[in-house]
Amino acid sequence: MLANLHPYFTAGLGGILIGLASWLLWWGLGRIAGISGIASEVIASPVQADSWRWAFLAGLILGGCLLGQGLEIPTLPTRPLNLLIPAGLLVGVGTVWGSGCTSGHGVCGLGRLSARSLVAVGIFMATGMLAVTLMRGAA
Incomplete structure (x- = not known):
């Protein structure tokens, strides 16, 4: 369905x-x-x-x-573990440094008009775009 x-x-x-x-x-x-x-x-x-x-x-x-x-x-393309493990660690570190993740800042924070969340989401988006650009070059 x-x-x-x-x-x-x-x-x-x-x-x-x-x-x-x-x-x-x-x-x-x-x-x-x-x-x-x-x-x-x-x-x-x-x-x-x-x-x-x-x-x-x-x-x-x-x-x-x-x-x-x-x-x-x-079916999604696979990536080697030597790229996935550091990427996962960087996401975890970023979550701690940013005091939250995309759900907390992006969904809830923006909905509450939080300036801190707006900055955090801007940083998430910019680093995400950079990561995609770099990963496409590494593929």
Whole structure:
């Protein structure tokens, strides 16, 4: 069923669901849907982490698995581990230095008109474009 939908429709629906989930978390619990903060709390103190954090992360994983059953997932080109591992570490360091990730700053921060989030998203976008440019040259 979902595989027959136009890609713009599914992307738009995904954006609406992300926005709705972020708003519900803010409205219901007064929490920002910053995935890096939620995940780091669960990793740092798995026993003491609030149950909503576990439920949120489980929902991300299960929701992706369930929706993936109805979608045709494209085959992506692979990259060597000697590029992927440093890239992942740089993302983690950037998340710590930026005090958040794209979900916290991009979805929630911009929605709250946060100047700090606007700067963070600008930096995310610029470094993302630079990384794509460099990776295309390395391929």
